[in-house]
Amino acid sequence: MTLSEEDYIKAIYHLGKGENTTVTTNAIAKGMDTKPSSVTDMVKKLSDKGLVNYKKYQGVTLTALGENSALSIVRKHRLWEVFLVDKLNFSWDEVHEVAEQLEHIKSEKMIDHLDAYLGFPKIDPHGDPIPSKDGEFKKSIKKLLNEASMGVEGICVGVKDSSVAFLKFLDKNKIALGDTVTVIDKEEFDGSLHIKINGRNMHISNQIASNLYLQISE
Amino acid sequence: MTLSEEDYIKAIYHLGKGENTTVTTNAIAKGMDTKPSSVTDMVKKLSDKGLVNYKKYQGVTLTALGENSALSIVRKHRLWEVFLVDKLNFSWDEVHEVAEQLEHIKSEKMIDHLDAYLGFPKIDPHGDPIPSKDGEFKKSIKKLLNEASMGVEGICVGVKDSSVAFLKFLDKNKIALGDTVTVIDKEEFDGSLHIKINGRNMHISNQIASNLYLQISE
DNA sequence: AATAATATTTAGGCAAATCTAAAAATATGT
DNA sequence: ACATATTTTTAGATTTGCCTAAATATTATT
Ligand SMILES: [Mn+2]
Ligand SMILES: [Mn+2]
Ligand SMILES: [Mn+2]
Ligand SMILES: [Mn+2]
Numbered sequence: 001m002t003l004s005e006e007d008y009i010k011a012i013y014h015l016g017k018g019e020n021t022t023v024t025t026n027a028i029a030k031g032m033d034t035k036p037s038s039v040t041d042m043v044k045k046l047s048d049k050g051l052v053n054y055k056k057y058q059g060v061t062l063t064a065l066g067e068n069s070a071l072s073i074v075r076k077h078r079l080w081e082v083f084l085v086d087k088l089n090f091s092w093d094e095v096h097e098v099a100e101q102l103e104h105i106k107s108e109k110m111i112d113h114l115d116a117y118l119g120f121p122k123i124d125p126h127g128d129p130i131p132s133k134d135g136e137f138k139k140s141i142k143k144l145l146n147e148a149s150m151g152v153e154g155i156c157v158g159v160k161d162s163s164v165a166f167l168k169f170l171d172k173n174k175i176a177l178g179d180t181v182t183v184i185d186k187e188e189f190d191g192s193l194h195i196k197i198n199g200r201n202m203h204i205s206n207q208i209a210s211n212l213y214l215q216i217s218e
Numbered sequence: 219m220t221l222s223e224e225d226y227i228k229a230i231y232h233l234g235k236g237e238n239t240t241v242t243t244n245a246i247a248k249g250m251d252t253k254p255s256s257v258t259d260m261v262k263k264l265s266d267k268g269l270v271n272y273k274k275y276q277g278v279t280l281t282a283l284g285e286n287s288a289l290s291i292v293r294k295h296r297l298w299e300v301f302l303v304d305k306l307n308f309s310w311d312e313v314h315e316v317a318e319q320l321e322h323i324k325s326e327k328m329i330d331h332l333d334a335y336l337g338f339p340k341i342d343p344h345g346d347p348i349p350s351k352d353g354e355f356k357k358s359i360k361k362l363l364n365e366a367s368m369g370v371e372g373i374c375v376g377v378k379d380s381s382v383a384f385l386k387f388l389d390k391n392k393i394a395l396g397d398t399v400t401v402i403d404k405e406e407f408d409g410s411l412h413i414k415i416n417g418r419n420m421h422i423s424n425q426i427a428s429n430l431y432l433q434i435s436e
Numbered sequence: 437a438a439t440a441a442t443a444t445t446t447a448g449g450c451a452a453a454t455c456t457a458a459a460a461a462t463a464t465g466t
Numbered sequence: 467a468c469a470t471a472t473t474t475t476t477a478g479a480t481t482t483g484c485c486t487a488a489a490t491a492t493t494a495t496t
Contacts, residue, residue, distance in 0.1 A: 002482080004484095034484075034485095035484075037486080038483070041484080042484095045483095
């Protein structure tokens with residue numbers, strides 16, 4: 001598989017939301033910042049190679065082979081992201097572009113050794129799950145904290161409001177990315193939440209809760 | 219610079235022996251396992267970009283810009299080789315092919331952080347020097363073992379032939395980088411050498427001796 | 437059901453990097 | 467010095483991945 005083919009397969013996988021729903025030509029073009037005619041060309045090629053199911057005007061789905069390939073690329077992408085954050089001190093918002101390149105390096109031995117070296121991580125720096133070598137992983141959902149039901153547990157993986165004021169507030173209150181959060185109780189009146197964060201009980205306003213993303217694994 | 223341009227620039231650098239000697243079209247073709255006509259095409263392109271000096275039928279040399287680029291690629295290649303050996307437990311005969319891919323990843327921040335993470339190594343797993351960020355490195359004072367005089371003692375710091383076959387031969391015969399070698403005697407007839415390596419006596423052919431670099435302690 | 441709007445495909449072309457075959461320049465040998 | 471051999475360049479073709487413009491299919495609207 002060429003670099004370009006890999007990027008298409010990965011895009012089709014993501015646009016199909018991990019589940020194998022049909023993806024349209026225009027959606028792929030938008031997702032990859034290219035033209036629909038280019039997508040048609042490539043989709044034919046991928047179909048010839050048995051990576052996607054394609055019938056004119058009907059959109060595409062990944063074949064079993066295509067889905068395996070997609071998971072393998074996603075695995076590499078996310079393992080490299082962990083490497084960049086854990087070992088090279090990149091911050092979570094700097095890794096994507098580099099991982100976009102690293103995911104195409106071809107060496108099964110390298111990626112397996114990297115996996116072991118990183119301690120077989122289960123999620124990447126954005127809280128997304130890392131498929132195992134044989135393509136298995138837990139599905140997870142990203143939700144705003146104020147939309148999580150009572151009792152739900154998740155990992156804090158991002159902010160909606162990235163203003164300095166908000167980030168300073170989080171810092172001051174020792175809320176950081178990667179923290180484990182459990183929803184203990186919700187106040188009907190003002191939408192505020194009682195949560196447990198890294199074992200510590202806290203009461204946070206709805207305004208805060210509606211700007212924190214939680215990754216919830218099923 | 220494209221991946222292919224980078225590989226050409228690196229090949230020209232190596233064929234020029236690190237010194238900036240003129241390199242011929244055929245030499246590049248051989249070194250890169252491609253055809254002379256392809257080399258001519260690419261060399262024109264590199265010349266247009268100011269990376270090489272080129273006049274028809276006269277061969278090429280790197281410009282200052284070209285040499286800087288070459289050193290930057292060599293730096294990346296060798297740092298990744300150190301990473302693979304030191305962190306991912308690759309052996310020195312397995313790293314070249316993967317480093318050939320990794321050297322093209324574009325992120326200055328990543329390579330500088332990698333350098334620091336590896337502890338600013340000065341040589342790669344084959345004993346070759348690693349250029350610093352600004353393209354400086356100590357020219358290696360290494361000498362081929364078959365060129366060393368009798369009685370000379372040195373440390374094995376690199377190989378000239380880095381083919382898998384040769385590296386495997388060395389492993390099998392327990393010859394490794396860092397080993398201390400003393401030249402006991404030289405056979406005039408076939409150029410073979412009697413050496414002492416880590417206290418063990420050995421008789422090696424001229425072919426082996428002419429592919430092992432020694433750093434001689436004066 | 438006919439028309440308009442949108443989505444998708446086809447046709448034809450371009451740039452990068454490669455190749456083969458032929459032509460031109462350079463180097464070598466007597 | 468001249469013929470021959472070798473090296474290098476040119477000409478023309480191919481593949482991959484992309485593009486624009488035009489044609490065609492599908493979907494939405496009246
Ligand atoms: Mn990519
Ligand atoms: Mn990620
Ligand atoms: Mn390379
Ligand atoms: Mn090396």
